[in-house]
Amino acid sequence: MSNPNHGPDAYLREEMLPEMPPPPRETGMVKWLHENLFSGPVNAGLTVLGLLIVWFLFDHFYPWFAHSVWNASSLPECRKIIAETWGEGAGGACFAVIRERWNQYIYGFYPPGLYWRPTLVFGLLFVALAPILFSISRNIRRIVLLTAAIVTVLSLVALNTPPIWLGVAVAIFAVALLVAERRQMWLLGFSAFYPLLGVWLIWGGSFWWIIMILAGMGFGSLAFIIAGRLSPLLAGSSAIVVTLLVWVFLSGDAAKDAENLYSLAIARVDSEAIGGFLLAITIGVAGITMSLPLGIVLALARRSDMFLVSSLAVIFIEFIRGVPLITLLFVAQLLLNYFLPPGTSFDIVLRVIIMVTLFAAAYMAEVIRGGLAALPTGQYEAADALGLDYWKAQRLIVLPQALKISIPGIVSTFIGMFKDTTLVAFVGLYEPLKNISDAVRANIEWKGIYWEPFIFVGAIFFIICFSMSRYSMYLERRLQRDNR
């Protein structure tokens, strides 16, 4: 072929050369290895060190894990099985203790016949959280709710739940799944009711108490509406006063009388019986849900123009942050009886929850204060320019942005608080890490078993805390509104 316009061009190449393969050093595995592992002497040294660490860990722990026994009723039996299977002197893990003591690790000393109650509460937690945590993506919400429903119902069946409650559980999940498809914000109603339901199911007692607490709130909102007609300012305070009055003077007697008339009680469970991960999660969830609003209030108070309010907030926050949690738990255990009227004594779990909440709230307040400070002044000025009053400006303009900025800090406070629930061991509660494990070791069958319980409890804490931190990263990405 020749070029028609210019005549024959001897120097023009007629066709493309075939592609040469890239040099072997610049392609595939070799390139990756060269760039990431052996780019220089230091890098190569680090690789060797890393390989040594991996080899050391593998060499020390793999045989132990590989020789693990999952089915035995005592440590000597475990050791016998290991010796029979892998020869005398072989080391092996005895995870049978987890299988054998599973219920104790999960429920503590909760009455075995009533295990379905905490299980149901835990399953419903996901329904209560769905409109809050999984509000962004419909698919994720669907998956979470469906998984929670299936797992919970299957566990309830396995735990011999009374048929009525099985029906209730199935109904709640079915309604929640349907509502979540169309009107997911309606589920917030369930989220608001969930704490009362959870407390009632875990501790038991009469349902009339729950009704009376709700009735107090009902009277309060009635007062809010009536007083609001007279003067908008009276509305809030009169609602609080009426609610408190109903709770203090009416609810107790009314609940007792109603209970005598028609019993709605389920068996009571003592706080001492609550232990294991049930206790850790109860304290954790209660502390998390209460410390966030309290932290917001404290952060706003600390930034307030009112001198007295801000100095009170500063004193509270700095005091709580200046002392170890363990001393606050000792206050809950030993000193609270001094500070309350003679003769009052209330539940140790409740006391611990209050202290953990106050502790987390002080840290939360500082995190949120950081978010408030990071917000450009223009946002505050814009809110003022729009003529919004203080609370409207906070609710509509400031807090949504400040909270978004502080998500990583808030979640790491949550994680820290959940890890700190292990400290309740030192006020005698049966948390899984120390006291339940000690109780397990106190039995002759499992005397001297250390590593397996540690690994089990550590793994569960790791899974929960790690997923919390991953969720916060996901949330951060989803909520990003600025230019990407």
Place this chain on the structure above:
Amino acid sequence: MTEVPLGAEQPFRLSMLVYDRRYRSMTFQVIVFILVMALGWWLVNNTIRNLAALGKDFNFGFLFQRAGYDIPQRLIPYSSDDTHLRATIVGLLNTILISFMGCIAATILGVAIGIARLSNNWLFARLMAIYVEVFRNIPLLLWILIIYAIFTDVLPPPNAYRGDDPQWSMIFFDQVALTNRYTAVPAFGMSNDPGTIDLGARITVNLALIAFLVVIIGGWIARRAILARAQAIQDRTGHRPVTWWINLAVMTVPSVLLIWYFGLHLLAPELKGFNFSGGNNLNNALVVLWLALTLYTGAFIAEIVRGGVLAVSKGQTEAAFALGLRPKATMNLVILPQALRVIIPPLISQYLNLTKNSSLAIAVGYMDLRGTLGGTTQNQTGRELESIVLMMLIYLALSLIISAGMNAFNRSVRLKER
């Protein structure tokens, strides 16, 4: 039509307390004040009534009674005949000791790991990431219990080091022996001991220690003066005198001379009979707590360091290279000062956390402030109200002192803005 002139004084009405912004905050504060006072009065009143019902009083006199219990690990002389006050001080010093050791070790570990996570080495960076995630997401108490179990269950009794072919051998060039009862480490010995000085209350300090402190602080001040003079000469003439070898000499030569003069040397622990002697036998509770606090806090510090270095934008490095700075100068003059500003505030809170977490000594029986004042003293005297209140106040003071000191340091490295 009436006109209200601007700024005219309106007659005061009661409703203005609520509706007028000038008075509203005052009203609110008065209400808050009354509520807080009422709450305080209620708490104090309850406490008085409860104490009266129990036949107790609020009295710190118990601090001057005989303590009657022993403290294995102590920095100042103490015996069971001493007072509760002295026991409290021994405990406080133990808290400070573990916090100090922990902060230093955790900082070294954290900085090393934080930088290792940024390394180009794929494998090593991943390994460090795993370390950080594992330690950050598992409660500190678990790490304390695991390390304690390793020390009590896995490590041998001292006599495992005995014999020509012992089952266990000492580590770190035959200087450290790990046993299930204590950790034997070398002690300092002096062939020319200058003696001790008595500070009163049976607290003695070796003169050599004072001499070393004086020499180190003096060397540091001298270095500052030399640098200031070099700067002055540079400002005047444009030529900076070479100072590094003078600085090095000022910082090291006096210390070396002192070491030679006092004949300072290490005394390695040796197995004599059933126990190690000659060195220091550190209480395992201290070692376990120190390791656990270091590993746990180190993971947090690693993240802080990594975040700080990543926070300095790449443009800064490129700009420094464009100006012709060498990599070392870029690190020292451009990246580090900016990263430090990001790193220091969260680092302060990690130091505070470590100090507060040292109260988990309860899990291993290390006698810190909580173990003495908030533990045995409180149990023996039955003065839980006084003990716990005092203990909280001491922790609070400790936290405030640490944060004040670190904040002063933070101010000195902070960006000087207009």
